[in-house]
Amino acid sequence: MVAAIRAAPSAATRAVSLLRTVQYAHPPNCPCHSNPGHHHHARPQVDRYAQHTGRRGFASPVDLSQQKEYAFEMAASSIRFGPGVTQEVGMDFKNMGAKRVCVVTDSTVRHLTATKQVEEALSREGIEFTIFDKVRVEPKDSSIKEAIDFAKPYNPDAFLAVGGGSVIDTAKLMNLYTEYPEADFLDFVNAPLGNGRPIDKKLKPLVAIPTTAGTGSETTGTAIFDLVAKKAKTGIAHRNLKPTLGIIDPLNTKTMPSAVKASSGLDVLCHSLESWTAIPYNQRVPRPTNPILRPAYQGANPISDIFSLSALRSTVKYLPRAVKDPEDFEAQSEMLLAATLAGVGFGNAGVHLCHGMSYPISGQNPGYKHAGYEVAHSIIPHGVSVAVSAPAVFRFTGPSNPERHLAAAEAFGVDISNVKCEDAGAVLADAIAAFLTDLGDQPKGLKDLGFTSEHIDALVEGTIPQARVLMLAPGLQTELEKEREQLRALFEDSMAY
Template identity: 60%
Template structure:
């Protein structure tokens, strides 16, 4: 399969995939153990990261109680921005660099966990330029060679799966588009998944977080197979975290879809439904393991400029003072158009996903797989009262060129789409997503 030199692969596409995942601990009230974990690591000074809203809520209180009970010294950084930017990343990095932290704790959603990953990375590489590790073509995409400090992630939303992955996403303000850093080295040492923390999510936060789980699972399951991804790495350190669909990720993605189908609507409609909120928390982990190794594709690639170019839209249920299209919402608004577009390349997978999500596919032809999955997604979104397309969050036809321009640099994910696409295709997908219902 590969040449005998041990340094080069004798084929253009990859022949192997690698599974990587954080250790995960799950259970109601498990946060009380975090002080003991840090003691067991023999740490002296912990960096606790969260955001200003969460800093006053029970999840952070539970962590602080455990740290105090076990005599763990810490400093708190609560200025994490919801939907972080390069500027907010740099502020957190600066905070970390000026102290001598030997462990990190992130309490929050993906914004907090991703910010903490970046702070840990650059504090451990103090001479690195910010763009050194940022994904190409925006950054240099250099591999991470140094060892990072232990990071314990305590997720408070059921969406990003950031507690399982080596990815940190941010808005690059100059380009008005999201990009990120992707390296297995960024993975948290431990993801402490305590379902009690999800009971504090407002309904819209639960919905948008759940949409991220939905798209993580759908995109990783329908991604280009790992054996078709190019180039074949000349060294295993260059094999990307996002490798394409593979047999192990498929298992996690499909199970996450089943849980979304069963529990998402319940979790949104009743915040006291502990079973539903707990199950969505687990679904987020499962989807995270899947996409953290397989990758995502067009919904995520197109979502980054949707979030980055936001004008005046302020999402309901979020305590922020800036315009915001939440990540999960920015991802799911294009999903009907995207999966109608990609279905021709692997119709059986699109049909299987539609069936898991509740569609009757017994007499459906392969040629109709895309429209069936798209209609199934529209029904879910309509039932959960999602904004009616990009127009409902402030975009018009005149914005499409800027949205396409912001998608083009997202090749780390868009190249994993099962169907190749042009700028004209992206233009049509954004146009088709202006209105959903």
């Protein structure tokens, strides 16, 4: 990762910026070092160990289901960044000892330069491969199952995803279910929509080559899809799903249409904002009884903070340029790097309300088709579905941590020197709304997507099962009826901005 960042443009400036970010991070106090007497008395130190871990020391075991988290983990794929690195992928698989590779893409990317380079690179190293090119943009459970059915009889010893987040997520699940061929599809799906079974095996190597600058899926252990029967997006999240290697080649995003650049970039924007403002990791409940049960999305932490805030600053600076000028290669490169940085940030800290609300927005699409997307079906692109609620969401979450919301507003260029803490949420909401408006061709609320007040109840009910992300939302009530009231108000506020 360090080498990748050094290879990027303006590396020295970025390094200084990353270090300065720590000043804003205000990491949660370490549960040990927050007590000034920790290092001076042996007996309390052992008692604290029992309190933190639930293991029997001098203190009695505690019920971990009622205890807050005390630790966080960092997990991310290995990353290689640089123009032209796609051509190295054949050597990568040869170095891994892979002989049969399943290449996963969609019908559009199948005919682009990225896929052609992959075919040449694999052939050059004498590696057998087959191509699955039927990935659906914004995948459904049915399209995921079709992909799994393709992979099982081929029985590859490695996977290669070439495309956007839909392609990479589909490849992750092909990898998972070929390793667990007898598993029911819902076994690993996030609870409560699925059974939330942990992945207790090491999966086969997966190399991801993103061709869009948005999802950060090349770094994360998360795969998202529509569960049609429930009319909601859900997915599977576990560290073992993350790709072995992400090959981040700016040349592969040059052909992105302007609308795709905008939507993908809005996903980066919300990834960074949500992970930066998520509840601190040591406020999450329950504490896991075993490290394997610690979720991928853990809450804001000092390391994720650095990646998230840096990605936010880059997105604000470079996304408008990338959308407006198809020849601005610097802006495109910086957005691809920002997507990866945000992926590391949210892949460990998590996202919250914008994403939780986006899943029913996409899954309950009343018939909207976003301009610039060459698909036959109606579609609310993921970046659009998350950004449309962002002004309302951050107005709501502002009181939870005014300092962080003001730091985010400052990233948009707002002078925060005289802003009162109680106005932090409103100031950030206004900054986001102005940014979205200036970007152009974006729906200015749910009404522009075809939703009316009559849809709100269904949108609320489609959001409630997204417990994996809602648990990280600052200020959201845990009592069900109060949660419903808050979500209803948020959807109402998202009708227009």
